[in-house]
Amino acid sequence: MRILIKDGRVIDPENGMDAVNDVYIVAGKIVAVGDGPDSFQANHVINARGLVVCPGLVDLSVRLREPGLQYKATLESEMKAAAAGGITSLACPPDTDPPLDEPGLVEMLKDRARSLNQAHVYPIGALTQGLKGERLTEMAELHEAGCVAFSQSDKLLLGSRVMMQAMQYASTFNFRVWLRPEDDGIADSGVAHDGEVATRLGLPAVPVCAETIALSKIILIAKGTGAKVHVCRISSAEGVAMVREARQQGLPITCDVAVNHIHLSEMDISFFDSNCHLIPPLRGISDRDALRSGLVDGTIDAVCSDHAPVDEDAKLVPFGESEAGASCIELLLSLVLKWAEEINIPLAVAVAKVTSEPAKILGVEAGDLSVGAAADLCIFDPEQHWRVEASMLRSQGKNTPFLGMELQGKVKYTLANGIIVYED
């Protein structure tokens, strides 16, 4: 298959390109950007005039709900949703049922994903067996099976000693440990940020120090062990400041934020909107603003969708009993563009936050349009407006705080390995 993508504005942050160009694809690989090979005969031409052509998006947190949680979503539904979101590489956390703590499970997931021929799936292995925070998993074995990093997902339950030893062991093999900073003793049964909204609504609260206490522990252990750490889904201004300082000290720490948290705050809970019940909780406006500027100055490397499809019944209960999470994979691009436009930064910077930067954290070949790279591309219309409606989401989860909102920037084509996996 020979594909020519004509006249698009090619944004490839890794290669410093932002210009109208043609992209040539042969047999699933990019063979040229700009001037094509002599006598190139395309089987298929995509007219990208007025559209942006960028690397396929790389999403650091997508719950596919397989194995075990298919009542919430299936691999098929969520991979289709990913394609519609322009995502061609995704990392899935190990909090499946059973958790991804055995090589067999990881291989099965990778096989299932491969057979669907869509986005590349990169499983994050469980750091401890059953995510129980007691015994380490066979990280080297899991790595061979396809795990690119190790995490506790949202099951924190990690004592200081186990955390230290897990990070030491992982660093033996140069594996990166992904941790979401939250002290579960302090977070306890909280469901909302400890601020004026939780006070007004009478919701059990999670104070900011649940994040900063865990973060200080992570940073100090990283300092002591030299382990590479990726801080997942940071939520507070104080947390951003701590990561910034740790990076200034030269510690090998990277960081991501969920796209919900750069747009929403505790105020969006309004009258108990359970679609705003998220982990970590939506915090104050000043926290949200600190996350946005942390992203600009590079303290936060990447934005992820933190996609968590939840079945409808689990949200149709009082806020505190509802299941946390939002279905966001199809909104990631538009919401990152919205952030870029609101704070007036170049499109290429925004694109990097969902392509080249997360690819570096994953340590995989993705997120750029280099010649010879797999033809993973997202082609989007930066001007087109669309309204978020439950009926148009391909994900089985319709739970998003952005329902009914008008967004700008619409994916028109997604190519994975040179195959058109989505066309609007």
Added chain:
Amino acid sequence: MNNPQLNKNGKLQHLLTTEGLPASILLKILDTAESFVGVTQRDIKKVPLLRGKAIFNLFFEPSTRTRTTFEIAAKRLSADIVNLNIAASSQSKGETMLDTVNNLSAMNADMFIVRHSQSGAAHLIARHVRPEIHVINAGDGRHAHPTQALLDMFTIRRYKRDFHNLRVAIVGDILHSRVARSQIHALTTLGVPEVRVISPKTLLPTKVERLGVHVYHDMEQGLKDVDVVLMLRLQNERMLGARLPSAEEYFKHYGLTQEKLALAKHDAIVMHPGPMNRGIEIDSAVADGKQSVILPQVTFGIAVRMAVMAILAGN
């Protein structure tokens, strides 16, 4: 942000919280309740205002007192009221709260009175019922208990006449109290210039001053020159965690005794939403003393709940 309590004509559709309601609506409820006080004191304590209306007491959390007062209020308005103790029936069979509500709606309910242990339960139900059905929140988690707050306002007005020159102190477990939250919103809306909360730091929610109150940790300072003392119930389970060391220490610092009450104005009134823990948050001498209006609160509670039901049914 639409106020989910008002219909498109700006009239009260549901009573879910005292927050965000204009003073005019709160005062209309109090004024209407005045007219019902007379009814409740007559020999024949019944008016035909809600004849033929079907009201369901949906109590997802056990309660005897509140449920009974709503039941009496509905009966005095000649409504048909059905009590459902749901904690012990459908929910334990796995039926969801909204399924229960839908089933009862299909039986042509006109009004639901909802009590639930989770904040926001009444809002959720109000959002999902048919538009002609009214929902009254009879207490949701730590969030709101608007009829309790309204009967407190009614009592305050009865004894103090005007809200605009009062100092009111709310004492106790503000953090877990739906009553306190509803009282604070009602008091500030009705123009009380100084609302104080008195509590140890472990029983105060974050940024509570944003609700428009002054925070005190010392009972002697907090009670000084107040006109109204609103005591809160301290749940026994608060002693189980690390919020408080003991009931004795709590009583010593935050229990209302005659000595502490003497710091308030000489004609200050003492209120309590019940049920009281004598010797924990309030001394018997105060609870039964001449400044206590705790029993009149109960009497007025019927009239206020009648007023709320009558107003909702008419909107």
